[in-house]
Amino acid sequence: MDLQLTGKVALVTGGTKGIGRAIVDLLAEEGCAIALCARSAAEVEATVATLRKGGTRATGRAVDVSDHAALRAWVADAATELGGLDIVVPNVSALQVGRDEAAWRAGFETDMMGTVAAVDAAMPFLEKSKAGSIVIISSVSGREVDFAAGPYGAFKAALIHYAQGLANQLAAKGIRANTVSPGNTYFEGGVWQNIQNNLPDLYAQALALNPTGRMGTPQEMANAVAFLASPRASFITGTNLVVDGALTRGVQF
Numbered sequence: 040m041d042l043q044l045t046g047k048v049a050l051v052t053g054g055t056k057g058i059g060r061a062i063v064d065l066l067a068e069e070g071c072a073i074a075l076c077a078r079s080a081a082e083v084e085a086t087v088a089t090l091r092k093g094g095t096r097a098t099g100r101a102v103d104v105s106d107h108a109a110l111r112a113w114v115a116d117a118a119t120e121l122g123g124l125d126i127v128v129p130n131v132s133a134l135q136v137g138r139d140e141a142a143w144r145a146g147f148e149t150d151m152m153g154t155v156a157a158v159d160a161a162m163p164f165l166e167k168s169k170a171g172s173i174v175i176i177s178s179v180s181g182r183e184v185d186f187a188a189g190p191y192g193a194f195k196a197a198l199i200h201y202a203q204g205l206a207n208q209l210a211a212k213g214i215r216a217n218t219v220s221p222g223n224t225y226f227e228g229g230v231w232q233n234i235q236n237n238l239p240d241l242y243a244q245a246l247a248l249n250p251t252g253r254m255g256t257p258q259e260m261a262n263a264v265a266f267l268a269s270p271r272a273s274f275i276t277g278t279n280l281v282v283d284g285a286l287t288r289g290v291q292f
Contacts (some may be wrong), residue, residue: 218278221283
């Protein structure tokens with residue numbers, strides 16, 4: 040299926056590794072120009088160079104999304120450089136599962152307000168797009184209580200509510216807003232590889248919960264994001280798409 044993404048401009052936060060990198064690569068493959076950020080300047084430069092080598096118009100900057108002023112400035116600069124924005128994918132998480140105040144504040148500033156700041160900064164450009172789309176990366180931990188209960192789960196749940204509110208508020212402007220909630224996703228250098236290496240019992244327990252017998256891949260999450268971001272999903276807005284291999288048991292109405 041042609042997703043009709045050729046010529047669109049997509050912005051992805053946390054776009055150098057894991058799910059974010061898979062989203063960047065797939066959107067580029069589908070014909071999008073790409074703006075990406077991450078905290079590591081070297082990783083951003085390497086990713087942008089790879090994209091450009093493959094023929095993609097790409098730009099990037101080292102940005103910590105908890106620095107909201109820097110994030111807003113980069114979004115505006117990237118949109119200006121690439122000639123607008125059609126797709127925004129806030130992907131970064133502080134991955135906070137601690138229970139102290141510092142963990143809650145880090146989760147709020149990164150997961151919640153890092154997303155809000157990116158969307159707000161992108162809005163003037165999305166309003167000019169004929170296919171404006173926001174796809175926020177949430178998590179199955181936002182749907183049910185699991186080992187990540189606390190800041191991570193709470194803010195991932197809040198992001199689903201935020202996106203559904205945006206969908207209602209922006210529908211008349213032709214801008215769609217959805218979330219993708221990945222289940223456990225395994226990739227080299229990721230959280231689950233670290234757990235596998237250092238907490239093998241927890242890894243085994245988590246793996247056993249999934250009836251497919253495996254964890255998801257970044258590519259499988261990116262596939263869902265690309266579809267929801269694309270004009271092919273033109274009448275889908277306010278949806279939380281769970282991509283978890285039947286990990287969660289709750290019925291989503």
